Structure formats: structure tokens, C-alpha cells
Amino acid sequence: MIAAPYPRTIMVIAITLSGVTVVSVCLAIGALIQDPFLTVLFAAAAALLDLAKYLAWPLAAFLLLAGRRLLAAALMACALVLAGVSGWATYDRFMTAILGSHSEALAIQRRIADIEAARAQDLQRLAALNADERATQAQLRALRERTVVSRSLDMERVTLHRLDIQRDQLQRRLEESSRELAELRAQPVRAAALPLELATLLCVGFAMALEVVPALLLTAVRGVATQQQPDNTAATPPALPTTASNETDNPLLQALLDHIAQTAPGEPVVLRDFVKEQRIGNARAISVFKAAETLGALRKTATGGYVAANTDLHSTIKGVA
Numbered sequence: 001m002i003a004a005p006y007p008r009t010i011m012v013i014a015i016t017l018s019g020v021t022v023v024s025v026c027l028a029i030g031a032l033i034q035d036p037f038l039t040v041l042f043a044a045a046a047a048l049l050d051l052a053k054y055l056a057w058p059l060a061a062f063l064l065l066a067g068r069r070l071l072a073a074a075l076m077a078c079a080l081v082l083a084g085v086s087g088w089a090t091y092d093r094f095m096t097a098i099l100g101s102h103s104e105a106l107a108i109q110r111r112i113a114d115i116e117a118a119r120a121q122d123l124q125r126l127a128a129l130n131a132d133e134r135a136t137q138a139q140l141r142a143l144r145e146r147t148v149v150s151r152s153l154d155m156e157r158v159t160l161h162r163l164d165i166q167r168d169q170l171q172r173r174l175e176e177s178s179r180e181l182a183e184l185r186a187q188p189v190r191a192a193a194l195p196l197e198l199a200t201l202l203c204v205g206f207a208m209a210l211e212v213v214p215a216l217l218l219t220a221v222r223g224v225a226t227q228q229q230p231d232n233t234a235a236t237p238p239a240l241p242t243t244a245s246n247e248t249d250n251p252l253l254q255a256l257l258d259h260i261a262q263t264a265p266g267e268p269v270v271l272r273d274f275v276k277e278q279r280i281g282n283a284r285a286i287s288v289f290k291a292a293e294t295l296g297a298l299r300k301t302a303t304g305g306y307v308a309a310n311t312d313l314h315s316t317i318k319g320v321a
Contacts, residue, residue: 066305
């Protein structure tokens with residue numbers, strides 16, 4: 001008997017991962033529809049379909065074991081279509097977030113470049129103002145030497161005052177740009193360092209993992225659970241029924257036991273194949289299968305099919321057969 005390692009933990013992980021795609025699908029529906037009522041309605045329907053998509057894989061596996069191949073194929077096709085839709089929604093949400101962060105980082109870089117260019121121009125203007133001030137002071141000294149005091153005072157009052165105002169404006173602007181540069185450079189880079197090609201591959205891989213991993217986990221846990229046998233196996237199988245009806249069915253029961261003896265434990269035993277092989281009706285075949293189940297040769301699955309019993313009963317059946 002195969003025991004599933006940590007089945008509850010695996011189920012919690014699978015359900016949590018599937019919840020990510022459910023939220024992504026709901027967000028995608030909300031982004032496409034403006035009407036609030038329709039948004040809630042279709043988002044709820046999309047969430048249920050997304051959950052059904054994951055449950056379709058283990059159900060399809062059971063149907064394959066039971067011989068219902070057409071229905072299993074239809075379920076897998078629906079699951080693949082729904083997986084494509086939810087995968088696109090997850091990729092779109094993830095890629096949009098990365099592109100938004102990337103655009104924000106590029107805008108910050110452009111703003112830093114503009115501020116640095118403006119600072120360079122302001123520094124050049126400040127140097128020019130200092131040169132003008134030195135030239136003005138030289139002219140004032142020359143006027144004083146020629147004893148033109150009144151003109152010297154007028155020029156000093158007007159020209160130097162204008163230069164002081166312009167210098168103060170430039171210094172304030174430089175201080176503000178320095179603070180802004182410090183704030184911009186302190187912000188985290190996030191996805192700016194990640195190339196868009198690598199970001200695309202990351203989003204595609206993440207979306208595919210969210211689709212594949214939960215489905216595989218649910219299918220594996222459910223598949224292992226079907227192979228686990230109950231512990232109340234009898235030491236010896238019960239005797240064959242001896243009623244008149246069962247005496248009529250004894251050759252069929254013996255044929256079924258012979259078939260089970262050649263079947264590995266846990267493998268499906270299909271009722272429809274037995275009906276075709278023995279050329280009997282469904283009702284009679286069902287009674288024979290129930291008799292085999294009573295003997296412990298067969299075990300009924302949750303989907304209504306039958307599988308061969310475990311190793312102990314299987315060896316016993318070989319002896320009976």
C-alpha cells in the first residue's frame with residue numbers, strides 16, 4: 001500500500017497556489033468590464049471555472065482508469081482552455097506590474113539626467129555672475145580713482161543688487177535640485193535592472209508553473225489516495241454464495257476471478273469489457289461484480305468503477321481461481 005507523504009500539506013499548497021490564479025482572473029475581468037454588477041458576476045463565474053479547472057485533472061485521471069476515455073478527454077480539453085485563459089491573466093497581471101516598475105525607474109533616470117543638466121547650466125550662470133561681479137567692482141575702482149563718486153555709487157547700488165538677486169535664485173535652485181537628486185537616487189531600482197526579455201520569460205514561466213504545479217499535486221494526491229486499501233482485510237475470503245441465483249452465476253464469477261488473478265492490484269477492472277467478453281446483460285454482470293466485491297477480489301472506487309484488490313487478497317484470489 002502506497003502512503004502519500006504529507007497529503008494535507010500538499011493539498012494546502014495546491015489550493016493556495018490555485019488561489020493566485022483565481023485572483024488574477026478576477027482582476028483581469030475587473031479591468032475589462034466597467035459595470036460593477038457585471039464585474040462581480042463574471043468575476044465570480046471565472047473564479048469558479050478556474051477552481052473547476054484544477055479539479056478536472058484528477059477527475060479525468062479517474063475517468064481514464066474507469067474506461068471513460070471520451071469524457072476524460074473532454075474534461076482535459078476544457079481544463080486546457082481554462083488554463084490558457086487563467087495563464088494569460090496571470091501573465092498579464094505580473095507583466096503589467098513589472099512594466100510599471102520598469103517605466104517608473106526609467107522616468108526616475110530621465111528626471112535625474114534632466115536635473116543634472118539643469119544644475120550644470122545653473123553652475124555656469126553662477127560662474128558668469130561671479131565674473132560679472134568682479135568686472136563691475138573693477139569698473140567701480142576705476143571710477144573712484146577718477147573721482148566720479150556719484151556715478152560709482154549709482155552703479156554699485158544697481159548692478160551689485162541685481163547680481164545678488166540672481167545669485168540667490170541660482171543658489172536656491174541648486175539646493176532644491178540637490179535635495180531632489182538625493183531623494184531620487186535613494187529610491188530602489190526594482191525591475192529597472194531586469195531586461196524586458198528576461199522579464200517576459202519570468203512571467204511566462206511563473207504563469208505556467210501556477211497552472212501545472214497545483215494540477216499535478218491534486219492529481220498525485222488523489223491518485224495515491226485511490227491506491228490506499230482499508231486495513232480490515234479478512235484472513236480468509238468468505239465462501240462463495242450458495243443460493244440458486246448465485247449457483248447460476250458461479251461460472252461467470254469464476255471467469256471474473258480468473259481475470260482478476262491476472263490483473264495487478266490497483267488496476268481497473270472494467271464492467272463493460274466483462275459484459276462484452278461474456279456476452280451477458282449489464283444487470284447480471286453487476287451482480288457478478290458485487291459478488292466479487294463481497295469476496296474482497298474487487299474494490300469499488302469513488303467514481304463507481306472497480307479496481308483489483310490489494311496484494312494479500314490478490315494472492316488469495318489466485319489460490320481460489
